[in-house]
Amino acid sequence: MSPLPQSTPSISRSLADIARQIKALFDEVDQVAREDFSRPVSTDVRVSGFSLTEPLNVLLNQVRARLVEKAETARLQQDALDELSKSRDEIENLRSLSAAIALAQTRDEIVELLRSTIRDKVIPFGGSALYQGSEELGFTLTGAWDTTEADAREIDRQKTAGFLQWVIRAHTTIAMPAEGKYPTAVYVPMNAGNQVIGILLLLTPRAVDEFTQSDQERVQMLCSQAAVALENARLVDQVLQMKQYNENILISLTSGLLAVDLDGRVTTLNPSGLSILNMAAPDILGRQLSEVPRLDSFARLLSDTISTGQDRRNIELELNFGEHRQILGVSASPILADQDRVIGALGIFTDLTPIKTLELQVRRSDRLAVVGQLAAGAAHEIRNPLSAIRGNIQLLNRKLQKLPEAEPLLVKTKSIIEEVDRINRIVAGMMDMSKDGALQLARVSINKVVRDVGYIVEGNYKEAGVGLEFVLDELLPDVQVDMAEMKQVFLNLYQNALQAMSTNGKLMVTTSRTVVGEGKDFVQVLVADTGAGIDEKHVEKIFAPFFTTKSDGTGLGLSIVHRIVEEHKGRITVESVVGKGTTFKVLLPAAPAGSAPPAPQVPASQTPAETAGG
Incomplete structure (x- = not known):
């Protein structure tokens, strides 16, 4: 082993050299951490002939392990953030679609919102079609959008291929190969609860294998949201149709129909009723019936119906207004909620005045017929004795005129002649009443x-x-x-x-x-x-x-x-x-x-x- 240098300047230079080599080494490690942990790192560090490779390798392996651990944690965190962002986007899409659907009034508006959301947020598509119905009664094509002639042929082909039944049974979104301009047909069931109420068909330029599980889930989620809106719209439409149907019944009734609540306030009166009573709607609707002029007897009848809960049938009410009289035929019934709770009363009425007038005319005609029969049988029998009486009185009258003292008797004979003439006039009138000859x-x-x-x-x-x-x-x-x-x-x-x-x-x-x-x-x-x-x-x-x-x-x-x-x-x-x-x-x-x-x-x-x- 070589001896260490002894002088201080030499040591300083050596340490500086080591620091530069270690910095270069860590720069390379940092680059590797960003790019590829598998690439080897050169750790040959020498100082004045001495090798530091082995201790540095130990240090670098520790650093590498720590960096790998941190990088994996960062990747997992990023994946979680990406998933959270996607979920947030899907929630936002649902929220936006729900808010827009809440303002929609018709099926076409709801479907258009659904189509635009899918096209903008999930997958592109061209032509589309909607089938509506039920699993029990089957499905029919109720709308098609942005379809070319080729799209229409493909939609028809898809229908006849039996894919609708497949989707209905599966209750899930299915992507199938298509022919023509668009390679894929996507069927999305519109589930409202446990029922399939519709199927949305989308023709998309994506290949079948490009339609991912995530795409399927997102499209299914949007369609389910729209399905609830469509079902609600259908129910609202049914209610409106029933309301219109009931209004048409009220308008078409030739009889009057009047309803009051428990307070006797008029809630309903149909046009025929207004006409029969000769009233305008503001004069009676919303008012206490007992406070409406002429209708106090009607109000008492409905009040009794509410208090007793019993029907009243074929009641005749006489309404007097001014010098005129009107007769109504009324039948009243309690209005029930929950089958036994009285919440008001209903009166159905007709104007009997023309019928009563006709009955009066019939009675008059009957009396005239009786008079005619009397006249036909008795007129001749009465006129013959009257002629004899009048003739004899006239003869007596002439003889009395010759007697001065008979003046009081002349007054009486004149009175008898006048009364006989009056009887003759009555008989003549009876004869006129009994005429039955043909009119000229x-x-x-x-x-x-x-x-x-x-x-x-x-x-x-x-x-x-x-x-x-x-x-x-x-x-x-x-x-x-x-x-x-x-x-x-x-x-x-x-x-x-x-x-x-x-x-x-x-x-x-x-x-x-x-x-x-x-x-x-x-x-x-x-x-x-x-x-x-x-x-x-x-x-x-x-x-x-x-x-x-x-x-x-x-x-x-x-x-x-x-x-x-x-x-x-x-x-x-x-x-x-x-x-x-x-x-x-x-x-x-x-x-x-x-x-x-x-x-x-x-x-x-x-x-x-x-x-x-x-």
């Missing part, structure tokens, strides 16, 4: 009929100081009537009106065209006076045989009017206000086009003045 119909203008009758009564009206005014629509269609019978109708109406009015009164006769029922044309005549009016309790009896409020009336005039109008398939109604007057409305069917030729018209120079009397 002719096509005429109703304006001519009402004017002609005006000529007849014009003098009487002027004498009484009562006005007679006509407001006539000259464009009216003709009517087919028995001229003599129809003149009797208006003669009776004019005479009754004159008797009801005092000086300065006025009778207004108005004609117009109207539509009744299912678009049938009618001619309408209003005969309105300004007389004393008819008490409401008498209005319903006005057409009844023998009903009269006049001391000298027979009670048959309006009955005859009613019979004649009905024989012409028309209608007559009356409205009256005590102290203001009475209006009779006569409706007659318009003559069909091409029917019998019109009757001759009165020359214009012979028509009465539009206003007569004063």
Whole structure:
């Protein structure tokens, strides 16, 4: 072994040389640690002929082992960071998709969000298609996007190849070789819970072996999220459809439907109900039914239904408003929740007023028929004795006139003759009621009929100081009537009106065209006076045989009017206000086009003045 140098400068130079060689050695070790731990490191370090290789090798092996351990730890940490970053990205993708889907309204919007997320975040693809349905009923193609003609053929080929059933059974994403522009078809089941509700088909330029397990998991996760949204959208759509269906039922009902809650507040009233009650929705919806004018009886019925929990069937309610009366037929039922908890009441109602009016007309017709039968059987038997009585009284009257002291008896015989004449008039009216002959119909203008009758009564009206005014629509269609019978109708109406009015009164006769029922044309005549009016309790009896409020009336005039109008398939109604007057409305069917030729018209120079009397 060579001796060590003795001088201090020599030692300093040697130490400096050793330091440079060790630094170079560690630089090389550091480079190896960054590149490749398997590459050998030169450790031949010499100082003034002395070799330090062996001790340095021991040191370097220790350093190398420590560096390897640190590098492996760093790699594992980086892998964990990469995995965490990927998971964070996937969570962010799901969060972004969920937020966007929450704002989506339709299936197409949801699918478009899903497609754009997959394309931007997972794998590129071209054409795509969606199959929807159920495992029990099968799946059908409900949409295709960005597809060329070749894509459409490939989608159809994939469907017929039976891959859909494979995916449904597997409940997992499957990548299959495809033909044409895109080499791979990716099937992604859309799982909502344990059910497959759809399958998304993606045509991607990636090869099958490039579609990694990670890609599969990420696509599956996104599709499952979209599946829940699609199922929710389907359920919401079902609810909306059911709501619309129920609304259509309410709109289509010809009967009224009214619902109240436990507080008696109106929650539902369909359009027919609004029409029957002649109300606007803001006037009743949301209000206490008991506070709505005219509907207090309806409110009591529904309140009883809620308190008892029992159905009420075929109840007739009378609603009075002003001078008008409306009759409703109502059936009420409690509204139940959980099968036994009452949460409100439902009333279904119809307007019975037309039916009740018709029933009244039928009863009138029945009474008229009875009167007709009585008249047919008794008129001749009554008139013959009356003729004998009148003749004998007249003979007695002439003889009494020759006796000065018989003046009081003459008063009595005159009274008997007057009463016999009154009975004769009643019998004549009964004979008119029993007429059953065929009508002699002719096509005429109703304006001519009402004017002609005006000529007849014009003098009487002027004498009484009562006005007679006509407001006539000259464009009216003709009517087919028995001229003599129809003149009797208006003669009776004019005479009754004159008797009801005092000086300065006025009778207004108005004609117009109207539509009744299912678009049938009618001619309408209003005969309105300004007389004393008819008490409401008498209005319903006005057409009844023998009903009269006049001391000298027979009670048959309006009955005859009613019979004649009905024989012409028309209608007559009356409205009256005590102290203001009475209006009779006569409706007659318009003559069909091409029917019998019109009757001759009165020359214009012979028509009465539009206003007569004063």
